[in-house]
Amino acid sequence: MALAAILAMAAIVAAAILLRFYDLAANPGAGLYGDEASEGLDALKLLHQPGFHPDWLVWFQDDGGREALFAYVVAAVFHFFGETTFVLRGTAAAFGVAGVLAIGLLGRRFGTLTGLVAAAWAAGSLWLVCVSRDGMRNTIVPLFGALALIALLRWAGRPGRGTAAVAGAVTAVAALYTYQPLKLLPALVIVWLLWLRWADRPRYNDLRAGAVPFVAAFLIVAAPMIAVAVTDPISYFGRATVVSVFNPASAADSSPAVHVLRTLGMFGFLGDQNGRHDVAALPLVPLPLVAVAAFGLLRLWRMRRDAGHALILLSLPVFLLPPLLATEGYSPHFLRALGLAAPLGVTIGLGATELGEWARGRWGARAGRVAISIVAVGLAAIAVMSGVVYLSRSVADRYDPFSYQIAAMGEYANEHPGSAVIIDDFSATDIEFVYFHDQPTFFPPGSRIENPRIYSTVVAASRADLTRALGSDAAARAQPVAWDPDGRPAVWAVSP
Numbered sequence: 001m002a003l004a005a006i007l008a009m010a011a012i013v014a015a016a017i018l019l020r021f022y023d024l025a026a027n028p029g030a031g032l033y034g035d036e037a038s039e040g041l042d043a044l045k046l047l048h049q050p051g052f053h054p055d056w057l058v059w060f061q062d063d064g065g066r067e068a069l070f071a072y073v074v075a076a077v078f079h080f081f082g083e084t085t086f087v088l089r090g091t092a093a094a095f096g097v098a099g100v101l102a103i104g105l106l107g108r109r110f111g112t113l114t115g116l117v118a119a120a121w122a123a124g125s126l127w128l129v130c131v132s133r134d135g136m137r138n139t140i141v142p143l144f145g146a147l148a149l150i151a152l153l154r155w156a157g158r159p160g161r162g163t164a165a166v167a168g169a170v171t172a173v174a175a176l177y178t179y180q181p182l183k184l185l186p187a188l189v190i191v192w193l194l195w196l197r198w199a200d201r202p203r204y205n206d207l208r209a210g211a212v213p214f215v216a217a218f219l220i221v222a223a224p225m226i227a228v229a230v231t232d233p234i235s236y237f238g239r240a241t242v243v244s245v246f247n248p249a250s251a252a253d254s255s256p257a258v259h260v261l262r263t264l265g266m267f268g269f270l271g272d273q274n275g276r277h278d279v280a281a282l283p284l285v286p287l288p289l290v291a292v293a294a295f296g297l298l299r300l301w302r303m304r305r306d307a308g309h310a311l312i313l314l315s316l317p318v319f320l321l322p323p324l325l326a327t328e329g330y331s332p333h334f335l336r337a338l339g340l341a342a343p344l345g346v347t348i349g350l351g352a353t354e355l356g357e358w359a360r361g362r363w364g365a366r367a368g369r370v371a372i373s374i375v376a377v378g379l380a381a382i383a384v385m386s387g388v389v390y391l392s393r394s395v396a397d398r399y400d401p402f403s404y405q406i407a408a409m410g411e412y413a414n415e416h417p418g419s420a421v422i423i424d425d426f427s428a429t430d431i432e433f434v435y436f437h438d439q440p441t442f443f444p445p446g447s448r449i450e451n452p453r454i455y456s457t458v459v460a461a462s463r464a465d466l467t468r469a470l471g472s473d474a475a476a477r478a479q480p481v482a483w484d485p486d487g488r489p490a491v492w493a494v495s496p
Helices: 003-019 034-048 069-081 085-108 112-124 126-132 136-157 161-176 180-199 201-210 211-231 233-243 256-264 289-303 307-325 334-363 364-391 397-398 403-414 425-434 463-470 472-476
Strands: 421-422 440-442 459-460 477-485 491-496
Touching: 003 085, 003 112, 003 126, 003 364, 034 069, 034 085, 034 425, 069 085, 069 136, 085 112, 085 126, 085 136, 085 334, 112 126, 126 136, 126 334, 126 364, 136 161, 136 180, 136 201, 136 307, 136 334, 161 180, 161 211, 180 201, 180 307, 180 334, 211 233, 233 459, 233 491, 256 307, 256 477, 289 307, 289 397, 307 334, 334 364, 364 421, 397 403, 403 421, 403 425, 403 459, 403 477, 403 491, 421 463, 425 440, 459 463, 463 472, 463 491
Parallel strands: 421 440, 421 459
Antiparallel strands: 459 491, 477 491
């Protein structure tokens, strides 16, 4: 059985690698979203700009405020493998594969079958495949979320000062240095301990004895980010405040009640309309797997007095809060649900185990094996479907989500040295990253270029932008140099 489990895990990891790296240079493709470019640009600045560093070495204020951990890793990978979009996304994909392994290891603490099913789901989940192939820090959440839960479970299984300190340190890293959804990890720990105080007082007393090393390790690791929050609270808390339901000016796509229903509908029914986070608005978890997860929830509830099962059970509502409370933009919003990746994988794994045991108890051992085989075939089918739908997307489906228009502007400007580009600051990040060592000059839309003749060509997304920058006579001479998938001019250029 051990050999079979090893071979199965090897096959799962191979599938995870294939789904995350296959055709990565061409898909998502030439386009580059601004959040990806921001990570790559800061990584390049870390490598090449003397004196450049994030606030307290951990926080970038640009792009709405960002944790710097992913950019540091990207900078290291750039140093060895080159400074390209492919390497940026390859770094994200590698984190995605590591996340599959970590979710499998987390599930393994509840049994071999649970670990294999959890890893298999994570490997083939369209949700996690999409996230893993984009060069943004979101991709590190499944890995660090799983590692934090593993550390907490080890502390619960072997209470002591050492395991408490490790759990505190890993919790701090995962909560504060990755991405917004995991910021609720400290709240999860508190709720978990309070639950154990009622459900398993001896275990709670054992863990309480490690409270000081846990808190001390957490605070030591968290100190730089705490300094950011204290010295610049607007930057640190600003993004979460702006997108939340508590901000009356939040640009939500529906009322709070509808938002909640749509978010809950991601389990089996509704998908994310954002083409970076999803494909064809497919649900976060397919309906058949929702049924399997329901068996997992039953098992978690039945075993709720056990520290490990309680931690996973409590993780689900805690990490469901970010997508429920953040109403800005589309709903459901899959990136805000990433904290669910690790506990959801375990829940599905436990569901398969529970389903097999239920079938075995009702109809015999053979029925149990058949039930598990059906789950395995279903997971394989989902992985195949994920690969097919992701890799078969047309350029038209990727054009706007991945800013192909901006990529075309940058390419044309690069082919004409001495160019100026009319573009907003966020979109300009794409071009700054790709052409870091030979950037064009940027002008914001609506501005007037006072001495245009010093530029070989001026590039813009519309003739109207050129009119405001150069005047109507020059704009009338502009020609389209790139077109969108529908054949409409997407980029205009003129020699002043």
